[in-house]
Amino acid sequence: MTNKKAQKSVDIAPAKNGGSGFYSDIVKEHFFHPKNFMEDDKAYKADGQGMVGSPACGDVMRVWIKVDKKSERVKDLKWKTFGCASAIAATSMMSVMVTEGEGMTLEEARKLRPQDITERLHGLPTRKIHCSVLGDKALRSAINDYYRKQGETDKIEIESGRIIDKVLKITDHDIEEAVLEGATNLEEVQSKTKVGTGDETCIPEVEQLIRFYREKFFGAE
């Protein structure tokens, strides 16, 4: 769901990056003028809040949402991070996408994909993709918190890892993190996680997951 009028006001950059280095003009705009940044979380009456940390860099992201209880649309979203320029720009854009127009429903917001955000930013450097997923992860955590507070616990979605390597207890989330940190093939994922070194039967599934996460985050293959 996209509100073209609202979109025009924030996507101020020209259609192309213009070749000005690593960051598109849209990324720079959102970094230098972040939208929906949380100024005073003590005074803000959130219906749900979430926090995540990045295993790749240790940075933390927090997201607060206000929800229209009848329509279950996000009326307002604020965020705060100690992360880098990419995390700031991606979360700023995420906050705009979730709240523009009449606001996304919680289910729509939950399905927002990192590549939807990076597309609207006209791309991010590949090694910075792990920063761009922090905002939407914190948003999903805030949505769970909202449902928890409403007593709608059946709607809470826990993103628990599924064990892929039964010997080393390595999960699909570990492989996801390795891909987000820049691993592009089995050898590189193994050098970060050791997956499959004690249980070779899981390797085909690991390779499938690497393809899946590369496609998900980088639109690769």
Ligand code: FES
């Ligand atoms: S958020 Fe930590 S390096 Fe980008």
